[in-house]
Amino acid sequence: MSNRSGNARSLIALTPIREGVTEAGESYAYRLRRLLQTLPLHTQSPFARVPDTYLARWFLLDDVRYQGGPAKEDHLENRYLALLVQFYGPTDRWLRNLWQQAHSTLEQLYCHAWGFADVRTAEDWQRYLERCRVPTGYFFNGSNDDPLLAQLKALYLRQMLTHFAIEHQGASDEALHQAFLQWVQKHEPANLTAPTWQPGAATLAEALRFQREQGESDDKD
Amino acid sequence: MSNIAGKAYAMNVVTPLRRGQMVITRLIHWLAGTWLFRSKLLGLQTLSLIHYAGWAVLPRNRWPRLDNEQPREQLHYNYYLFFSNFNGSWEQYVDSFSSAIPAGLDLMWLGNVGYPKSVPRNPFHAYIEHNQIWTDHYYSAYPLAASNDVKAACRLMPDLLTLADSAGRLSAEEFGRRYRGLLASHQDDLGLVAESPVVSLAHKAVAERRRREQDAEDAQ
Numbered sequence: 001m002s003n004r005s006g007n008a009r010s011l012i013a014l015t016p017i018r019e020g021v022t023e024a025g026e027s028y029a030y031r032l033r034r035l036l037q038t039l040p041l042h043t044q045s046p047f048a049r050v051p052d053t054y055l056a057r058w059f060l061l062d063d064v065r066y067q068g069g070p071a072k073e074d075h076l077e078n079r080y081l082a083l084l085v086q087f088y089g090p091t092d093r094w095l096r097n098l099w100q101q102a103h104s105t106l107e108q109l110y111c112h113a114w115g116f117a118d119v120r121t122a123e124d125w126q127r128y129l130e131r132c133r134v135p136t137g138y139f140f141n142g143s144n145d146d147p148l149l150a151q152l153k154a155l156y157l158r159q160m161l162t163h164f165a166i167e168h169q170g171a172s173d174e175a176l177h178q179a180f181l182q183w184v185q186k187h188e189p190a191n192l193t194a195p196t197w198q199p200g201a202a203t204l205a206e207a208l209r210f211q212r213e214q215g216e217s218d219d220k221d
Numbered sequence: 222m223s224n225i226a227g228k229a230y231a232m233n234v235v236t237p238l239r240r241g242q243m244v245i246t247r248l249i250h251w252l253a254g255t256w257l258f259r260s261k262l263l264g265l266q267t268l269s270l271i272h273y274a275g276w277a278v279l280p281r282n283r284w285p286r287l288d289n290e291q292p293r294e295q296l297h298y299n300y301y302l303f304f305s306n307f308n309g310s311w312e313q314y315v316d317s318f319s320s321a322i323p324a325g326l327d328l329m330w331l332g333n334v335g336y337p338k339s340v341p342r343n344p345f346h347a348y349i350e351h352n353q354i355w356t357d358h359y360y361s362a363y364p365l366a367a368s369n370d371v372k373a374a375c376r377l378m379p380d381l382l383t384l385a386d387s388a389g390r391l392s393a394e395e396f397g398r399r400y401r402g403l404l405a406s407h408q409d410d411l412g413l414v415a416e417s418p419v420v421s422l423a424h425k426a427v428a429e430r431r432r433r434e435q436d437a438e439d440a441q
Contacts, residue, residue: 002250002254005273008273010273010275012275012277012302012304013285014279014284014285015285015287016284016285016286016287016291018291033357036357036358037223037357037358039358041223041226041358041360041431042226042227042360042364045358045360047360048360048362053360053362054272054273054361054362055226055229055231055272055273055306055359055360055361055362056359056360057231057233057356057357057358057359057360058356058357058358059233059354059355059356059357059358060357061235061354064235064237064296064300065235065236065351065352067236067237067334067335067351068335071237071334071335072297072298074237074296074297074298076284076294076296077292077293077294077295078284078291078292078294080284080285082233082354084233084304086272086273086306113287114286114287114288114290114291115287115288128287131285131287132285132287133285134277134279134285134302135277136275136276136277137246137247137250137275137276137277137278138249138250138253138254138275138276138329139273139274139275140265140271140273140274140275141273142265142268142269142270142271142272142273142274142368143271143272143273143368143371143372144371144372144375146375148362150375150378151362151363151371151374151375152362152363153378154371154374154375154377154378155363155365155366155370155371155374155414157374157377157378157381158370158373158374158377158410158411158412159413159414161377161381161411162411162412162413163413165404165411172393172397173393173394173396173397174393176393176396176397176400177388177391177393177396177397180388180396180400181388181389184385184388184389189381189382189385190382190385190386197363197365199362199363200360200361200362200364201363201364201365202226202227202364202365202416203365203416204365204414204415204416207365
């Protein structure tokens with residue numbers, strides 16, 4: 001059993017949802033699915049605010065599938081809200097950060113889950129999710145397990161260095177040297193927090209807008 | 222509903238596992254991380270389109286039960302959950318999987334009810350499709366990047382930092398030599414990312430609608 005591969009961790013949690021109908025006449029499951037499917041995406045996703053989140057998902061498990069005869073037919077007695085996340089660092093820290101950054105979303109999503117009524121604090125939430133947790137049997141890391149800020153800065157610098165290399169092909173050593181020193185000043189390779197890419201940026205325009213905003217905010221400081 | 226976040230695709234597959242199989246499956250999971258089974262799963266490393274993937278066992282009588290009033294599950298089988306985050310299309314992934322590690326897949330899904338084996342591919346496709354659960358909300362920290370982009374960027378980073386740190390103390394000639402050395406030794410790691418290609422017209426239509434909505438919000 002392994003919930004980790006290097007510094008990368010895997011979290012799987014299945015939370016049972018109560019049967020019932022809201023005042024608006026929606027079943028709890030229908031409401032939950034509607035909420036999940038209308039959550040903002042990418043940079044606006046609740047996960048984008050949680051440090052060190054590589055990839056994350058929610059899905060509603062309504063039932064299990066019948067495999068046809070001669071298999072026996074199974075059906076679940078409960079629906080489950082599945083949370084699957086791959087992230088960097090300790091699980092308790094990630095769960096606390098999720099609560100701190102997105103507790104209003106969590107309350108909306110989990111308010112019809114069994115046992116959630118007593119969850120009031122980050123510690124309650126952490127204990128609650130631990131009860132829903134399913135251990136990952138085998139976790140495969142095909143990517144990289146550096147902290148997310150290091151990964152995003154590395155992606156940013158790779159993009160910028162590639163542009164630099166294209167633009168300075170055939171330049172003299174003198175010109176190259178001066179241009180690279182300016183490049184270092186502008187892109188601050190050792191500074192992981194800025195300039196860099198925004199977690200969840202789905203377009204280059206969005207990533208670049210974030211850099212501009214950071215620059216403006218730095219200027220104000 | 223979206224299984225896609227930029228270049229990443231989220232797959233969830235839930236399948237029944239024969240009762241007597243659970244201990245063996247757990248042993249396989251444990252051995253999968255050791256040299257004994259490395260040859261069977263070596264192909265996973267060459268499947269560079271995967272960010273992260275995993276397998277988990279859901280014992281039939283140990284599904285999360287948080288309240289005495291919550292109905293108790295009454296299942297015949299244990300269940301098996303597979304998840305993956307990969308780049309490219311569903312077909313590319315499933316085909317690559319069955320081509321690269323057919324023996325490894327058969328080992329990981331050993332004892333699953335109805336599992337047809339990974340080769341030939343059509344029954345395997347049908348099995349995955351039948352048991353796949355769609356994702357309702359999916360997030361990637363780097364939708365612009367494939368797994369290979371992340372790995373390449375992180376390989377480049379240490380040498381780039383060294384050059385950036387020392388550049389101010391070097392002569393132009395020495396800098397030029399080291400800069401060209403960096404490009405030569407990392408030529409496989411350089412590259413430009415761009416927005417993901419269209420993988421489905423439906424997804425493209427959703428993305429365009431969202432972009433229009435965002436533009437309208439920004440304009441207000």
